[in-house]
Amino acid sequence: MKLKLRSKIHLYSSVLFAVLLILMNGIIYLMFSRLSTGDQLDQAAAEMVKIADGMRRAGQTVPAQELLRAYVPVEGMLRLLAADGSGPAPVTSASEQELSRLKPSYHSAKYSELIKFQGRSYTFVTTPVIWTDGSVMNVQMTKSMENTMNTLKVLRVVLAGATVCAMLPLLLSSRVLSGLIMRPIVQMTATMREIKHSGKFRRLTLEESSRDELMEMGHTFNEMIALLESNYAKQEKFVSDASHELRTPLTVIESYASLLKRRGTQHPELFNESVEAIHSEAIRMRELTEQLLLLARHQEQWDVSLQSINLVELARASAKAFHNAYGREVNVQSKGAVKGYSDEAKLRQLLFIFLDNARKYSDEAITITLEASLQESRIVITDRGIGIPAGELPRVFDRFYRVDESRGRKAGGAGLGLSLAAEIAAAIGARLSMESVEGAGTSASIFIAAESRGKL
Template sequence: MKLKAKIHLFSTFLTLVILGLMNIGIYFIFESMAFDTEYNQLNNEVDELIGALSKMGADDDPATILRAFIPPNGGIRVINAKGESIVFVESIEEMKDYKPELENGERYTSGYFRGVPVLTITKPVIWQNGEVVEIHTLKQLVEVDKNLKFLRWTLIGVTIIGMLLMTISSVTLGNIITKPINKLIKTMSQSRMSGKYQKIELSKNRKDEMTQMGIAFNEMMEQLEENYNKQEQFVSDASHELKTPLTVIESYAKLLSRHGFKDKAIAEESVNAIIHETARMKEMISQMLLLAKGNGQHTQKSETIELYELVENTLQSMRTAYNRKFILKGDGPVYVNTDMEQLTQLLFIILDNARKYSEKEIKTTITEEENHTVVAILDYGNGIPKKDIDHIFDRFYRVDEDRNRKTGGTGLGLSIAKEIANRLSLELEIDSTIGFGTTIYIFIPKTPILINF
């Protein structure tokens, strides 16, 4: 069943139940009030009748007194102790044929005569001969019956009109709710058929949940399109980058096949080249896998770490691995809240990048500012031209192709560093001067907000 039909049926059924219960309640309340009013009025009249009968003399005609108090559309019956009717007066013909059903001890009851409700009140009185008899006062509630019939038809009419209005409103509401949903379904179907990431046109004036759903859908489509474009670009770049080392390996393998077994120098050159390109390709694949993993979910753990000690341990590992001079300037201890494992990985990437493009020492400084703790890594390499600084964190971007081939760079290291920095809510900035060197600044907030990607 479609959502529009569900809304229509549910709202209509709910309205019917509410109107039905409300109208039934109104009807019975009005009926009860009407009967109570008639009872009180008739009861007062009966009391007056009893008072008049108590003053009746032996020579007085009881029927005359009873006629003076006879209710309109009713009658008065006198019943002796044997249950026999002594006197009966009526204002409606054939009223004497009506016999109220009174249970033992019951002083009033209601019934129907010719389809009209009849109220009966019975009270004892002392008759002329001293005998205790009962006075049955009958009143046909004609006006009450008319009012109740009018009320019934009024409530039925109100229910019908209410149901019609509710049907119209539920249909309108269903159209309002399902229109953006149908538009969403249509857009998704068109996107699936065309292979394009189409968006929904939204009204600027509306700010309801349906508009929010449309905004969320458009944002999702933007993100999907962006991720798809990144994936295509990544696959294209990876194919291009992997093609070169594979071509080199193939060329040297053919050279080795043709002349390597006879010429030792060619064999050594070919083997060394194959080993070098294989290692570079292995590093590139490892970094690409790391980048691909970076697009998934990461669980961050925030902990208080001593930054000076962490940087010193990282530098000591670099000194041991590459037999290079890594200098640390600054005073400890310096405490920050971040993920120690990922920050260590970030430092290794930047330090390794500095090592590759500089033959001199690498200098690292730690300073504290008002809102940040700053780690600056300085290398004395050739520097980066200004036109390249804006692209330095792009995947596979290289400032100098030949130099990257010699150093074994893949163009992915700083991209990975940027991914890690984004996850840790850190900021990276580059300051470079041609011929002097490059400094990469890591700004660590003193109250960081860790974000899941």
């Protein structure tokens, strides 16, 4: 039979608590028993010394039998024994007459032990004395331990009762304990089942006052659900964006291909136009696909490597590469050295996005200005183009947003560049801002940590 985890925790904890309780009570009983019996032996030995000394002193004037009657314990027997086993008859108390049947044994030195006789416990103590005739005699005392045994019996009953009584709350507490341990797991199972049936992501409700491992497991579960939800949302967004944006270039390619198929042989002048259009749309599809794949990634997958960067050298190298690619003039302005703490490759990609955006919407030279302060460095990309209306600025970083749909399509943009820039900036810890005056131009600012701050 397979037990559930709750039942296993309940069973194992109950058995463990029971074993520990029984073991603890057993140790208590053994310790008390040893202390009690040891104390009885010590008392009997001390009493024996007094009796032997008294009998030795009075032995010359009082008969041995009378001495035995005088010193016999209340519940026990007193015997005077010679080495050959001779001696007066032992004297017993009224309640312990059966002890006279106990076989005598001579001991040449002091000796004490616990003995059993007819199912009862006794202390046996013997000590040698020099008797009046010069012989060595044993004075032996056998004394009942029934009072101590009765006390131990009561202790056994009390400990057994205490164990039984303690087991009830132990069983209840182990049940509560198993419930507390299983509660987050049960909640997780119910939440996952609900997610499975409803298709909607849910999180556990946690008590923030707790800081134990179960709470940590709950937080980890919620973080995992958040990651899954984010991945699911990105997947849905990617499919939606890809289907939306790839439909147009695919339609264009299909249209020109059909045109070539129908009329390409009869009208050669259509060939160049169709091939150029198909080539242009294919390039735009490739760029769009690359941008969509980048946007579909999590920041943890961007492989960011932060280091100290000479921003002036980075800006000049980027301006030169951009000029060679597009033939556009890019001026770099800086007052002295400007350094930052960022990922060089991602920052260069960020610069190219803003430079390409400035190229699309302006015809004049583009300017890169670098500024340094104690806390952060600033890179400003400025163009003298058509600008952006003030009401549109808050939305320019939204995915697939274009200020002018027809103009954006004509320029070849898909509305993903600035959205990708925002994702890159978040990954490398940079801040972005955009300022624009319609008809005058646009300035995009990149704020990154200064070198001194990055080394802290």
